[in-house]
Amino acid sequence: MLNLPTTGQVAEAARSLRAAIGNPIAPPQVADILATVLTRWRLREFAPRRAAITQVSRHLGFSIPLLDESLDAVLAPFTRDALSNLAPRVAARRELLGFVMAGNVVGAGLHEVVLALLAGAGLLVKTASREPFFFAEFANTVADEDVRLGGRLRVFTWARERRDLTAALRDATDWLVPYGDDSTVAALTGGVVGFGSRLSAAVVTGETARGAPAAETARCLARDVTLFEQLGCLSPHQVFVECRRPEEAARFAKSLGRAMGDLASRLPPPPRLELEDAAALRGVRETARWRAIADEPVQTIEGSGLSWVVIFDRDASLSPGPGLRCVRVSAIRNLADLGARLAQARGKVEALAVAGEGDTMLKMRELSAAIGVSWLAEPGMMQSPPLTWRHGGGWFLDRMIVRP
Amino acid sequence: MAIQEQVLSYIHRPDPERFDSLAIDVFRHQYVSVPAYRRYCEGLGISPKRLSSAGEIPMVSTVAFKYTSLCAPASEKSPRALTFLTSGTTGGRDRRGRHVVARPDIYRASAVAHLRAMMFPDGAQMRMLAIHPTRDRMPESSLSTMITWCIEEFGQAPSLCVADRLSLDESEALGFLERAASDRAAVCILGTTAAYAAIFRKLGAHGDAIVMPPRSRMMDTGGVKGQATPLDAREVVALARELLGIDPACVINEYGMTELCSQLYDATEFNAPGAAAGERVKLAPPWMRPVAIDPVSLRHLPDGTRGLLGFIDLANVDSVSAVLTEDFGIVDRGRVRVLGRAIAGGPRGCALSVAQFERAARA
Numbered sequence: 001m002l003n004l005p006t007t008g009q010v011a012e013a014a015r016s017l018r019a020a021i022g023n024p025i026a027p028p029q030v031a032d033i034l035a036t037v038l039t040r041w042r043l044r045e046f047a048p049r050r051a052a053i054t055q056v057s058r059h060l061g062f063s064i065p066l067l068d069e070s071l072d073a074v075l076a077p078f079t080r081d082a083l084s085n086l087a088p089r090v091a092a093r094r095e096l097l098g099f100v101m102a103g104n105v106v107g108a109g110l111h112e113v114v115l116a117l118l119a120g121a122g123l124l125v126k127t128a129s130r131e132p133f134f135f136a137e138f139a140n141t142v143a144d145e146d147v148r149l150g151g152r153l154r155v156f157t158w159a160r161e162r163r164d165l166t167a168a169l170r171d172a173t174d175w176l177v178p179y180g181d182d183s184t185v186a187a188l189t190g191g192v193v194g195f196g197s198r199l200s201a202a203v204v205t206g207e208t209a210r211g212a213p214a215a216e217t218a219r220c221l222a223r224d225v226t227l228f229e230q231l232g233c234l235s236p237h238q239v240f241v242e243c244r245r246p247e248e249a250a251r252f253a254k255s256l257g258r259a260m261g262d263l264a265s266r267l268p269p270p271p272r273l274e275l276e277d278a279a280a281l282r283g284v285r286e287t288a289r290w291r292a293i294a295d296e297p298v299q300t301i302e303g304s305g306l307s308w309v310v311i312f313d314r315d316a317s318l319s320p321g322p323g324l325r326c327v328r329v330s331a332i333r334n335l336a337d338l339g340a341r342l343a344q345a346r347g348k349v350e351a352l353a354v355a356g357e358g359d360t361m362l363k364m365r366e367l368s369a370a371i372g373v374s375w376l377a378e379p380g381m382m383q384s385p386p387l388t389w390r391h392g393g394g395w396f397l398d399r400m401i402v403r404p
Numbered sequence: 405m406a407i408q409e410q411v412l413s414y415i416h417r418p419d420p421e422r423f424d425s426l427a428i429d430v431f432r433h434q435y436v437s438v439p440a441y442r443r444y445c446e447g448l449g450i451s452p453k454r455l456s457s458a459g460e461i462p463m464v465s466t467v468a469f470k471y472t473s474l475c476a477p478a479s480e481k482s483p484r485a486l487t488f489l490t491s492g493t494t495g496g497r498d499r500r501g502r503h504v505v506a507r508p509d510i511y512r513a514s515a516v517a518h519l520r521a522m523m524f525p526d527g528a529q530m531r532m533l534a535i536h537p538t539r540d541r542m543p544e545s546s547l548s549t550m551i552t553w554c555i556e557e558f559g560q561a562p563s564l565c566v567a568d569r570l571s572l573d574e575s576e577a578l579g580f581l582e583r584a585a586s587d588r589a590a591v592c593i594l595g596t597t598a599a600y601a602a603i604f605r606k607l608g609a610h611g612d613a614i615v616m617p618p619r620s621r622m623m624d625t626g627g628v629k630g631q632a633t634p635l636d637a638r639e640v641v642a643l644a645r646e647l648l649g650i651d652p653a654c655v656i657n658e659y660g661m662t663e664l665c666s667q668l669y670d671a672t673e674f675n676a677p678g679a680a681a682g683e684r685v686k687l688a689p690p691w692m693r694p695v696a697i698d699p700v701s702l703r704h705l706p707d708g709t710r711g712l713l714g715f716i717d718l719a720n721v722d723s724v725s726a727v728l729t730e731d732f733g734i735v736d737r738g739r740v741r742v743l744g745r746a747i748a749g750g751p752r753g754c755a756l757s758v759a760q761f762e763r764a765a766r767a
Binding site: 102105108179180181195197198199230231232233235237273275276278279280281282283286287289290291293294296305306319320321322323344345348 | 701712758
């Protein structure tokens with residue numbers, strides 16, 4: 001499966017992709033091909049999907065049920081209708097893009113890959129050596145469905161230490177689209193516009209936290225936290241609960257803990273953790289535990305081992321945790337308080353899930369826009385942004401779309 | 405005999421066969437006398453009655469020292485108690501850890517005994533150069549206190565401290581070393597690796613080297629912490645030889661922390677003849693047991709396995725003896741390889757890591 005090229009093969013692939021770009025396919029036809037491909041990918045028993053998930057599970061140690069549910073969430077918005085509606089709105093982009101994908105998050109980058117294919121671009125994709133499987137399988141199924149469209153998508157894998165290959169990718173393409181915090185790509189200059197690493201959060205309004213929907217909201221947010229083992233930019237790290245008394249937020253934290261525990265039995269966490277990850281998780285828990293012993297307003301609700309943890313940290317501002325099912329719950333008095341808690345993370349927040357309605361949602365939209373949130377989601381839907389998701393602030397979407 | 409006196413007696417006359425039973429007795433004492441530790445143990449469902457081996461003593465993370473007192477309330481108020489603070493720089497966290505040592509005499513006995521074994525196995529007394537503030541200049545620093553004790557126990561006039569909490573006078577340090585070289589008097593230099601880096605830079609900039617007399621030695625500690633351009637352990641040894649003429653076997657790195665009253669030192673041909681072949685390892689004193697800990701289960705790992713370093717330090721008798729650090733390491737037959745700090749949040753997918761966020765927040 002590992003498709004390690006030489007620099008010459010990268011250059012040759014780029015020449016072949018440029019030739020394919022010169023033979024355009026109408027966007028509605030591309031949408032039709034992709035809809036067929038993605039409909040198959042949404043079927044859990046689809047053989048290439050099974051192959052990819054099995055390999056990813058072996059490689060990253062994530063459980064197959066977790067990977068299946070995560071991939072379901074990514075693929076959910078890619079319906080035939082959504083693709084057909086998007087096709088007439090794309091710009092004509094006859095250019096060659098180099099994608100540098102992040103590891104750990106299966107299917108991350110699919111939104112941009114699909115947009116670029118609809119727009120007529122050619123794509124040379126470098127996957128992370130930690131997760132080289134999904135896009136390789138995906139490219140094969142595109143080629144199987146339509147050889148012309150398949151000719152516009154090539155996938156290779158190499159480690160970030162192979163600076164020669166990354167430089168060859170940059171030289172061979174019109175611009176690079178890196179994901180995450182790749183220091184190798186960051187060292188390159190010119191033609192690089194990336195999706196930096198970001199984090200997400202959730203907000204539960206007072207009426208939701210106090211009312212009947214609280215348990216269901218907790219279940220939905222537990223899913224948002226758990227998918228992708230919380231390693232994606234759309235994974236929430238903190239839940240802010242609007243409340244008159246902090247005990248209400250603490251109660252919601254317990255409810256979220258129950259939901260995390262239930263989900264862990266259905267979507268098992270990795271049986272083994274890397275030492276560094278385990279140490280980070282241990283550090284978070286021990287900090288919470290000792291703060292509680294010191295009578296700070298902190299409570300820990302946790303599963304066995306390091307499987308999952310909910311930390312009620314009453315007064316905390318938004319900051320990331322180590323991922324791997326570690327989420328904090330904090331109390332807020334009102335939306336102004338929320339604004340203050342998010343201020344330090346301004347420009348770093350990708351998505352906010354909001355459980356609430358009416359006026360609150362209107363105000364949340366204003367607040368989200370002010371801090372640069374790209375996706376305001378319902379709880380449970382954070383990992384399924386629409387095809388027109390303004391990922392990373394929308395710079396890529398704006399290049400690919402002519403009519404908003 | 406009070407538990408403190410038992411520990412002191414053990415430091416003076418170690419008996420490995422007694423370590424486990426004494427460690428359990430120390431734990432019982434701490435469970436009863438340190439309320440926060442008792443709460444922690446109760447939370448884990450561990451009581452001294454059910455403890456069958458020293459390996460089951462609950463380890464307290466060093467982060468605990470940032471949030472709560474881990475000293476018996478009565479001892480904390482003792483006029484002879486000393487309070488030490490961590491530097492608070494690690495990982496950008498602003499809260500400083502606090503370790504109250506109710507019996508500084510036990511701390512001193514531990515520090516001095518292992519200094520004698522690892523830095524002065526030849527019984528030498530010599531001139532001392534402190535390139536880290538001494539206790540009078542930085543009383544909250546455990547390293548400052550240890551350096552002061554080292555000077556008092558093993559120093560010979562003239563000795564000099566060339567640092568305060570804000571600065572290091574490299575020129576004065578070099579002047580002291582040049583005079584000692586001219587007097588053919590051996591010197592022991594004591595300080596952080598960062599301070600050595602500054603001294604080496606100054607010497608290197610002059611293009612000079614000082615050839616220190618035989619038996620000169622140096623103790624560095626802290627590793628890359630506080631260094632703009634990190635100097636690793638091998639570079640320290642190489643530069644000490646090249647710029648100061650100090651025998652590599654006498655360049656000894658110390659591993660210690662505010663939360664522990666005992667320290668580890670590099671084993672070299674100087675202090676552990678025949679036992680120091682190959683990669684450098686560190687040795688703890690007989691009253692401290694190093695272990696590698698599995699961060700998932702918090703159980704002790706088998707020899708040779710990478711884990712979080714933990715220690716059972718009997719000299720911590722009036723706080724907590726079982727301390728879990730944030731450093732990775734390997735323990736093999738009591739020898740420790742320190743592999744560096746566990747960084748919160750390594751490479752991620754597209755999620756923002758803790759390290760990235762803290763860097764951005766500091767910028």
